[in-house]
Amino acid sequence: QTLYFGSSGEITARVQADGSLDYGGQRGSIHQIAHLIRQAPCNGWEAWYYQDKATGERVVIDALRKLLRESN
Numbered sequence: 561q562t563l564y565f566g567s568s569g570e571i572t573a574r575v576q577a578d579g580s581l582d583y584g585g586q587r588g589s590i591h592q593i594a595h596l597i598r599q600a601p602c603n604g605w606e607a608w609y610y611q612d613k614a615t616g617e618r619v620v621i622d623a624l625r626k627l628l629r630e631s632n
Contacts, residue, residue, distance in 0.1 A: 561607040563590075565597055567618050573608070590621070
C-alpha cells in the first residue's frame with residue numbers, strides 16, 4: 561500500500577509487511593518517517609493519507625484507526 565504525506569502532497573512511502581514504512585530506502589514507523597520528512601516532531605496518524613479505492617480521494621489514516629476503535 562502506498563501512503564501519501566499530506567492530503568495533496570507528492571511524497572509517498574510504502575507500507576511494509578511488518579507495518580513499518582519504506583521511504584527512499586529508510587524504514588521506520590509512520591511517526592519516524594514523518595519526522596524525517598518534516599524535520600520536526602510530527603504525528604504520523606495525521607500526516608499520512610491513503611487513496612480510497614471507492615472514491616479516489618485521499619483519506620487521513622487516522623480515520624482508519626477511528627473506525628477500528630469504534631468496531632471494538
